[in-house]
Amino acid sequence: MKIRNILVTLFAIGTIFAAANNKKSVAPVEHFDVSTLVFIEEEKDLGLGFDTTQYLPENFDPYSGEFSLEAINFMDACDEIELGFDTSEYLPEGFDPYIQ
Structure with a gap:
């Protein structure tokens, strides 16, 4: 059983190395001019x-x-919004919503 597992592992590793070392011939790169395209x-x-x-x-x-x-x-046509209560009671002193 151990020998079979070792042989299968060695076979798998050998196959992986053989596939990794298999160098394919690279075709020459053709230069492509984008200006020749017709849109x-x-x-x-x-x-x-x-x-x-x-x-x-x-x-x-x-x-x-x-x-x-x-x-x-x-043109910023922003109307004043009246909430019906004083917001200063609920906001910190000197609060400015436009300053980060």
Whole structure:
């Protein structure tokens, strides 16, 4: 029984080493130029259900490339929320939720 286990173990180890040492020939690497690829883009009509020209400026071009965050007028229309009680009783002294 012991001899059989030893032989099976030796056979398994020998098989593993033989598989690990079996060097396959490596095919030469072909250089691939990505710029030769032809990309096919399918144009999809989004069909928004309304005419967008009524809402955009004249001669609007979304791909003109000139974009500035300063050009966006941000309006924060936040109304004061009245909870109906004084929160200072429940918060620490000098509490500021915007300071970490």
